[in-house]
Amino acid sequence: MQQLSITQSLRNMGIDPLKASVASVSELYRLPQDKLDAIKAELIIDSFRFHYENNRYYREACDEKGITPASVNTFDDLIKIPLIPIAKFKSASNHELLSKPLNAIEHEMRSTGTSGIPSVSRRCAPTIDLAVSAIYAMYREFLGISKGAGLYICPSTEEIPEMGMIKALNMLAGLLDTHRFMVREERFVPEDAIAQLTNWENQFTRHIIGPPFLIHRLLQFLKQTGQKLTLDKGSMVITLGGWKRFTGQMISRREFALLCEEYLGIPPSGIRDIYALVESNVMAIDDEHQVKHVSPYVHFSVRDMNDLSKEVADGEHGVLAILDPLALATPGMILTEDIVSLVPGESPSGRSGQRMEYIMRAPSSLEFGCCAVNLERKMDEDEKAENSCPVTA
Amino acid sequence: MFNDIIVRNFSNPTHAAELVQSTNTIELGNPVCGDRIKVQLNIQDGLILQAAYAAWGCATSLATGNVFCQKIQGTSVADVCNLSKEEIDKMLGDLEPAQHHCLEMLHNLFAKLQQTFHA
Numbered sequence: 001m002q003q004l005s006i007t008q009s010l011r012n013m014g015i016d017p018l019k020a021s022v023a024s025v026s027e028l029y030r031l032p033q034d035k036l037d038a039i040k041a042e043l044i045i046d047s048f049r050f051h052y053e054n055n056r057y058y059r060e061a062c063d064e065k066g067i068t069p070a071s072v073n074t075f076d077d078l079i080k081i082p083l084i085p086i087a088k089f090k091s092a093s094n095h096e097l098l099s100k101p102l103n104a105i106e107h108e109m110r111s112t113g114t115s116g117i118p119s120v121s122r123r124c125a126p127t128i129d130l131a132v133s134a135i136y137a138m139y140r141e142f143l144g145i146s147k148g149a150g151l152y153i154c155p156s157t158e159e160i161p162e163m164g165m166i167k168a169l170n171m172l173a174g175l176l177d178t179h180r181f182m183v184r185e186e187r188f189v190p191e192d193a194i195a196q197l198t199n200w201e202n203q204f205t206r207h208i209i210g211p212p213f214l215i216h217r218l219l220q221f222l223k224q225t226g227q228k229l230t231l232d233k234g235s236m237v238i239t240l241g242g243w244k245r246f247t248g249q250m251i252s253r254r255e256f257a258l259l260c261e262e263y264l265g266i267p268p269s270g271i272r273d274i275y276a277l278v279e280s281n282v283m284a285i286d287d288e289h290q291v292k293h294v295s296p297y298v299h300f301s302v303r304d305m306n307d308l309s310k311e312v313a314d315g316e317h318g319v320l321a322i323l324d325p326l327a328l329a330t331p332g333m334i335l336t337e338d339i340v341s342l343v344p345g346e347s348p349s350g351r352s353g354q355r356m357e358y359i360m361r362a363p364s365s366l367e368f369g370c371c372a373v374n375l376e377r378k379m380d381e382d383e384k385a386e387n388s389c390p391v392t393a
Numbered sequence: 394m395f396n397d398i399i400v401r402n403f404s405n406p407t408h409a410a411e412l413v414q415s416t417n418t419i420e421l422g423n424p425v426c427g428d429r430i431k432v433q434l435n436i437q438d439g440l441i442l443q444a445a446y447a448a449w450g451c452a453t454s455l456a457t458g459n460v461f462c463q464k465i466q467g468t469s470v471a472d473v474c475n476l477s478k479e480e481i482d483k484m485l486g487d488l489e490p491a492q493h494h495c496l497e498m499l500h501n502l503f504a505k506l507q508q509t510f511h512a
Contacts, residue, residue: 118427
């Protein structure tokens with residue numbers, strides 16, 4: 001008798017394998033690598049088959065390459081799965097990406113980078129169900145937060161409701177006792193942030209949340225004014241949105257960590273950076289060793305920059321391809337414009353699965369940065385206009 | 394989330410194209426959310442012979458481009474200028490609050506067309 005696959009066994013019990021996976025993040029990270037790879041491959045192959053059968057644009061692209069569901073059967077076959085360039089999500093023809101009719105779409109999320117053209121990703125209700133569970137499970141696994149106060153150094157979702165980065169960070173607020181957004185109408189006043197942190201002292205464990213460039217502004221202000229805060233045992237600095245400033249300058253993670261330790265009293269183990277893409281449901285979050293773990297049911301395939309059909313070895317830089325089985329409304333097989341490497345060896349945290357290091361945006365990318373970079377540019381323009389000399393002649 | 398007008402115009406964008414020859418171009422965008430619509434027109438003797446668009450942004454803004462082009466193609470600019478606010482308000486059907494910025498974009502498209510004609 002042929003042995004049933006794990007996903008088929010779950011289905012026979014009336015359990016959705018994807019829902020079971022996103023709810024079992026900790027358990028998946030503790031599986032031997034070969035077992036985790038087998039589960040991941042089954043989920044991704046199912047997803048590939050679904051999009052092949054339901055998405056004409058994707059099916060035609062696959063047929064052109066001679067790849068059908070019959071070509072992809074094992075973990076080692078995942079490299080054959082055709083990828084959609086991420087620029088397609090920005091194109092005027094991005095309606096072709098839908099594998100379900102528009103009236104099945106519940107939510108549109110966007111990221112507007114420096115080109116000004118939004119990348120729009122559409123999610124149906126089942127994808128939202130999965131994404132919500134997945135995001136919270138990853139937050140719980142790597143941040144372990146269930147209480148405290150969040151100083152959000154970013155705009156609120158009320159100001160930019162569709163912005164993916166803010167939406168993801170705002171979900172974290174649901175785990176906290178209180179939070180406050182400190183950027184309003186594209187203005188950040190560091191004195192107000194410090195006053196709020198002081199106000200929460202001895203009431204809540206205080207966390208600071210936002211894109212690196214804005215938290216860096218707070219750190220610089222503390223440094224320049226000679227103020228040193230000592231936040232609480234268990235306080236975290238949680239960042240999302242990239243380390244490149246709109247000027248092109250990189251914020252040094254090492255300098256950032258030193259400033260956090262000196263001016264906030266938060267050690268490097270309390271700084272947790274998140275890598276996420278609005279077009280995908282993957283999250284990669286820093287563990288206590290500042291190493292990012294990829295969501296265990298998503299596969300990162302790092303491609304040779306000179307030959308995208310080939311993978312590079314772990315530790316080598318390449319273009320990130322994502323195989324995300326949670327994306328049900330649009331294919332989750334995406335070729336990004338990010339240069340990354342996979343961390344070789346075993347994780348000191350004891351988790352199996354993939355670990356990644358973000359290197360940079362590909363030089364060929366038309367996008368210089370994500371929505372955080374765009375936000376910083378707008379804030380800088382506004383500040384320059386405010387501070388400019390009113391005399392015009 | 395999406396009414397039938399939006400679904401129909403998004404899923405079957407009959408005017409999503411680029412005109413090889415156009416007499417006028419209308420373009421508008423929202424600097425915050427990034428939604429952008431570019432409409433190319435071929436106007437001869439006050440008659441809009443062809444209207445085509447490209448749009449970037451949410452599904453409703455993409456549908457808005459198509460609704461606008463469908464309404465004006467084959468119509469005289471004078472007739473388009475005579476459309477009332479109430480008539481334009483109905484063109485996108487019932488919208489959710491998060492989609493209302495597209496109605497503003499639709500009004501702006503008509504306003505820009507009027508400006509182009511009267512310039």
